[in-house]
Amino acid sequence: MKVKNVIRGLQREYDLQEINIISQAESKVYYSGTMDGWKATDINLIPLKRKIEDSEVVDRLMFNNRKAFIFIPPIGAYYPT
Numbered sequence: 001m002k003v004k005n006v007i008r009g010l011q012r013e014y015d016l017q018e019i020n021i022i023s024q025a026e027s028k029v030y031y032s033g034t035m036d037g038w039k040a041t042d043i044n045l046i047p048l049k050r051k052i053e054d055s056e057v058v059d060r061l062m063f064n065n066r067k068a069f070i071f072i073p074p075i076g077a078y079y080p081t
Contacts, residue, residue, distance in 0.1 A: 006060055007068075018032075018034055018035065031052070051075050056072065058072060
């Protein structure tokens with residue numbers, strides 16, 4: 001399932017306030033912050049945001065029904081690692 005679909009589903013189910021998008025294979029955090037910050041992405045980062053949103057989710061964890069940890073493969077990878 002894609003990141004954008006997971007975020008939409010979590011927003012419907014929980015009072016989602018903060019998200020963390022992490023690539024474990026790269027040991028890289030792509031985004032860590034509020035939902036408002038994710039929605040108000042800087043114009044220079046929109047191409048990267050679209051690539052992240054179209055990535056497949058490897059795993060997700062919820063903390064306190066307000067904070068989501070979404071794990072993705074490296075950007076551009078076809079299969080999750």
